[in-house]
Amino acid sequence: GAVVSQHPSWVICKSGTSVKIECRSLDFQATTMFWYRQFPKQSLMLMATSNEGSKATYEQGVEKDKFLINHASLTLSTLTVTSAHPEDSSFYICSARWLVAGAFNEQFFGPGTRLTVL
Amino acid sequence: AQSVTQLGSHVSVSEGALVLLRCNYSSSVPPYLFWYVQYPNQGLQLLLKYTSAATLVKGINGFEAEFKKSETSFHLTKPSAHMSDAAEYFCAVSEAGGGADGLTFGKGTHLIIQP
Numbered sequence: 001g002a003v004v005s006q007h008p009s010w011v012i013c014k015s016g017t018s019v020k021i022e023c024r025s026l027d028f029q030a031t032t033m034f035w036y037r038q039f040p041k042q043s044l045m046l047m048a049t050s051n052e053g054s055k056a057t058y059e060q061g062v063e064k065d066k067f068l069i070n071h072a073s074l075t076l077s078t079l080t081v082t083s084a085h086p087e088d089s090s091f092y093i094c095s096a097r098w099l100v101a102g103a104f105n106e107q108f109f110g111p112g113t114r115l116t117v118l
Numbered sequence: 119a120q121s122v123t124q125l126g127s128h129v130s131v132s133e134g135a136l137v138l139l140r141c142n143y144s145s146s147v148p149p150y151l152f153w154y155v156q157y158p159n160q161g162l163q164l165l166l167k168y169t170s171a172a173t174l175v176k177g178i179n180g181f182e183a184e185f186k187k188s189e190t191s192f193h194l195t196k197p198s199a200h201m202s203d204a205a206e207y208f209c210a211v212s213e214a215g216g217g218a219d220g221l222t223f224g225k226g227t228h229l230i231i232q233p
Contacts, residue, residue, distance in 0.1 A: 006161075034220045043208060044162075046220035059220075093161055095221075107221065109154075111161040 003027055004096050006110035013084055014118055021079045021113045023094030029074035030096035034107060035067075038091040050077050084117040091115075120145045120213040124224035132232045137196040139227045141183075141209030144190065150212040151192040152221065153183055155205050162208065168192060179203070204231045 003026040013019050023033055032051050036044040048069050050056040056069035066088075068080040077096075081088055091114050095107040125140040143149055150169050154162040166177025173185040183194045192209060206228050210221040 043223045043225045046222070049220050106167070109162040114159065
């Protein structure tokens with residue numbers, strides 16, 4: 001159980017275009033989804049926290065107008081990279097959890113999406 | 119604010135030798151601590167977690183870690199390395215109780231297994 005998928009697994013796009021990445025919780029309802037970014041040979045950096053039905057909370061330094069996050073249902077969150085540039089090329093990983101008050105709420109990670117902007 | 123420091127960006131051990139990956143954390147409240155493994159071009163797999171229960175935590179693939187509050191450490195060990203253990207390992211901390219916040223990750227340690 002607790003499987004998270006991402007689509008696509010990799011994408012190549014031209015500079016200036018927009019790219020949408022989907023994150024789905026396949027067998028549970030995710031009250032919260034997180035989006036991370038990982039540069040080559042570096043650690044994961046939290047970009048934003050997304051609660052179902054609410055606006056995402058972005059970490060300091062992350063441009064919310066560039067990285068649009070939508071969490072319209074309990075099983076789907078999307079990250080849209082708008083007007084992508086080569087410096088946006090990275091590995092994007094989502095995670096999802098369901099909230100149970102008073103209990104530990106583990107995050108389950110997706111397999112990641114490799115974005116390459118030419 | 120919370121932070122994680124992983125000592126050694128690369129660790130090389132011989133097959134069959136002890137694996138020790140170091141992690142120190144900083145947190146203003148009792149932390150939840152995690153070790154994840156990442157294989158090339160893949161997502162993260164949880165190895166083990168500490169959530170304020172037993173201080174010695176056993177995980178998958180023969181790994182274990184011990185939470186030492188006095189040393190603010192959560193080092194990962196495995197008695198005997200296997201070639202399949204070669205991967206990137208990340209230590210992470212969650213400050214809010216119940217894992218309510220996003221995780222703060224260390225920079226990672228690349229584990230190399232020598233035949």
